[in-house]
Amino acid sequence: MATQDSEKVQKVLLMGRAGSGKTSMRSIIFANYLARDTYRFTFTVDINRSRVRFLGNLVLSLWDCGGQGLFMEQYFQSQKDQIFKNVEVLIYVFEVVSKEPDKDLEYYKNCLAALEDLSQGAKIFCMIHKMDLIADSMRDKVFEQKQQEIIDVSKDFDVTCFRTSIWDETLYKAWSDIVNILLPNVQDLKSSLKDFCDANSADDVVLFEKYTFLVIANHDNIGHKDDHRFEKISNIIKQFKLSCIKTNFQFESMTFKNSYFTAFVEEFTSSTYIMVISSDPDVETEAISFNIKASRDYFENLVTDSLGSS
Amino acid sequence: MDILLVGPSKSGKTSIQRVVFKKLSPHESFFLPPTMSVETLTVENNPNVQFTIKDFPGNKEFDAEADRAILEQTGAIIYVFDAQIGDIEESCGKLKDIIAEASKVNEKIYYEVFVHKVDSDLYQNDDQKMEVYNDFQREIRNELKEADINVNITFYLTSIYDHTIFDALSKIVQKLFPFVEHLIEMLNSLHTSCGVEKAFIFDIISKIFIATDSSPVDITHYEICSELIDVLIDMSCIYGKDNLKFDEESSTTIKLKKGDNADDEAGNTYLYLKEVDEYLVLVCLIGEEEFQKKHLINYNINLLKQSLKEIFAKK
Numbered sequence: 001m002a003t004q005d006s007e008k009v010q011k012v013l014l015m016g017r018a019g020s021g022k023t024s025m026r027s028i029i030f031a032n033y034l035a036r037d038t039y040r041f042t043f044t045v046d047i048n049r050s051r052v053r054f055l056g057n058l059v060l061s062l063w064d065c066g067g068q069g070l071f072m073e074q075y076f077q078s079q080k081d082q083i084f085k086n087v088e089v090l091i092y093v094f095e096v097v098s099k100e101p102d103k104d105l106e107y108y109k110n111c112l113a114a115l116e117d118l119s120q121g122a123k124i125f126c127m128i129h130k131m132d133l134i135a136d137s138m139r140d141k142v143f144e145q146k147q148q149e150i151i152d153v154s155k156d157f158d159v160t161c162f163r164t165s166i167w168d169e170t171l172y173k174a175w176s177d178i179v180n181i182l183l184p185n186v187q188d189l190k191s192s193l194k195d196f197c198d199a200n201s202a203d204d205v206v207l208f209e210k211y212t213f214l215v216i217a218n219h220d221n222i223g224h225k226d227d228h229r230f231e232k233i234s235n236i237i238k239q240f241k242l243s244c245i246k247t248n249f250q251f252e253s254m255t256f257k258n259s260y261f262t263a264f265v266e267e268f269t270s271s272t273y274i275m276v277i278s279s280d281p282d283v284e285t286e287a288i289s290f291n292i293k294a295s296r297d298y299f300e301n302l303v304t305d306s307l308g309s310s
Numbered sequence: 311m312d313i314l315l316v317g318p319s320k321s322g323k324t325s326i327q328r329v330v331f332k333k334l335s336p337h338e339s340f341f342l343p344p345t346m347s348v349e350t351l352t353v354e355n356n357p358n359v360q361f362t363i364k365d366f367p368g369n370k371e372f373d374a375e376a377d378r379a380i381l382e383q384t385g386a387i388i389y390v391f392d393a394q395i396g397d398i399e400e401s402c403g404k405l406k407d408i409i410a411e412a413s414k415v416n417e418k419i420y421y422e423v424f425v426h427k428v429d430s431d432l433y434q435n436d437d438q439k440m441e442v443y444n445d446f447q448r449e450i451r452n453e454l455k456e457a458d459i460n461v462n463i464t465f466y467l468t469s470i471y472d473h474t475i476f477d478a479l480s481k482i483v484q485k486l487f488p489f490v491e492h493l494i495e496m497l498n499s500l501h502t503s504c505g506v507e508k509a510f511i512f513d514i515i516s517k518i519f520i521a522t523d524s525s526p527v528d529i530t531h532y533e534i535c536s537e538l539i540d541v542l543i544d545m546s547c548i549y550g551k552d553n554l555k556f557d558e559e560s561s562t563t564i565k566l567k568k569g570d571n572a573d574d575e576a577g578n579t580y581l582y583l584k585e586v587d588e589y590l591v592l593v594c595l596i597g598e599e600e601f602q603k604k605h606l607i608n609y610n611i612n613l614l615k616q617s618l619k620e621i622f623a624k625k
Contacts, residue, residue: 249579251564251567252567253565255564256542257559260549
């Protein structure tokens with residue numbers, strides 16, 4: 001059982017102008033909302049603080065900061081200390097089609113300045129959000145341009161930009177990358193997955209977080225052509241999981257097959273699901289199933305270790 | 311066999327066709343332009359389960375002589391009534407005229423009424439839905455009685471935002487194929503002999519089910535089976551060779567355990583999917599105890615598969 005001591009609380013600030021989509025993305029990733037249900041949200045008043053448990057022992061304290069101009073002013077004045085102290089991660093959401101792009105950058109710069117004072121070393125991520133509103137052919141160009149603008153004003157800060165939309169897998173990609181940075185010892189996990197993958201002569205092995213279905217680590221033995229496949233799978237399986245909940249069931253394991261491949265998705269450690277893809281006709285599916293069970297305890301410890309010693 | 315979609319303009323005929331057969335997202339159907347001429351779409355994923363949907367422009371009227379060729383080929387006429395703004399009396403009058411003309415040409419046509427768009431704010435509870443359903447039913451029966459027309463009409467409450475539209479279309483498609491009766495018999499014996507809780511045979515592309523056993527359909531069961539097909543196809547697109555979506559070896563096993571707030575009666579359940587013919591799959595819900603006898607289930611499914619081939623060969 002997790003004790004108070006072993007818990008690691010990380011403060012994550014979610015900022016951006018009003019209506020940029022902060023609450024929508026938070027709800028889809030952490031609260032099991034479907035993308036189409038998020039249109040009902042109204043603006044967030046002041047700050048909405050929530051705690052999400054990730055991988056058992058990592059606790060993210062998410063500060064969803066309402067983006068109305070009035071609140072924004074307060075953040076940088078009366079509430080500055082409270083908000084910008086001890087921040088581990090800042091996620092700033094830019095709406096790609098913005099009415100006032102200059103003001104977006106202005107607020108963003110203010111955030112950086114506040115962090116420089118109060119939380120040096122915070123990691124900065126920018127999401128260029130609602131990419132679905134841009135025509136497909138234009139997306140690369142628009143993204144490059146926005147990214148450059150952001151990097152230009154970020155000066156000494158090291159920022160990572162993502163292009164996202166709640167309507168496709170890009171949102172999962174961005175959040176998977178972010179949580180990966182919060183896991184200091186994920187390397188051990190990766191090398192063990194490689195061993196597991198080799199032992200089963202599998203093509204692909206992936207570890208997903210249990211509740212969010214974000215990708216934690218993977219090993220790819222054959223070099224799959226589609227780089228975004230895990231995020232797609234996160235998306236697909238999470239949808240299915242939600243429909244299961246509607247019927248009052250939870251899924252424990254799934255096997256998919258056709259004449260070319262077999263895919264296992266199974267509850268693995270107490271905080272993860274594992275997916276194993278095999279296309280070797282000589283490998284018995286029962287054997288993989290057995291190996292998954294056999295390595296469960298070993299990975300349980302590794303997952304706990306990946307959060308770093310406390 | 312043709313299925314005709316008729317009804318007032320803006321009642322949602324084209325949306326139905328696009329959402330079910332072309333996988334348009336229901337939210338995007340909002341922007342569809344009015345249909346100006348007849349749109350024909352043929353579903354032919356499996357050579358033995360083929361039908362054509364004809365989407366007519368709004369307020370199409372039929373004439374026994376002028377439209378004889380169309381009506382002779384028709385298996386079912388679906389009248390789509392917009393439950394949000396539609397005028398029941400006017401609609402019933404029009405439907406009566408259609409039935410009067412069509413039945414002169416072809417007595418075998420099935421008449422189906424979709425009381426459609428019951429997803430809006432006007433219909434927040436089931437009572438309100440039943441009210442408009444009953445009103446429509448009463449009105450049209452009166453109209454037909456006065457005109458002395460004797461046909462069978464089936465009514466459905468439908469919406470493109472949930473699975474009701476798939477359920478309604480499935481039931482209509484089933485009426486068009488005589489072999490469905492045999493399928494139902496086979497699924498029934500699977501139900502009794504192997505303890506399969508519920509079994510569906512799906513066309514995987516349209517996700518219409520062409521048969522199910524005679525036990526009542528729980529719409530949540532349909533939902534989860536249809537989602538399962540989505541997952542299988544998506545996974546196969548990613549990992550199948552050459553994006554091969556579906557073949558003879560396609561199968562899925564999913565173990566579901568009961569949720570935290572389920573009643574104690576429900577035990578663990580398996581969802582089991584097997585290919586039975588070109589683009590046709592059998593999806594079953596099976597209790598954990600029965601699923602231990604997987605070989606028996608597989609054996610019986612194989613028998614079903616062979617019988618299905620024989621039925622199709624005789625046609």
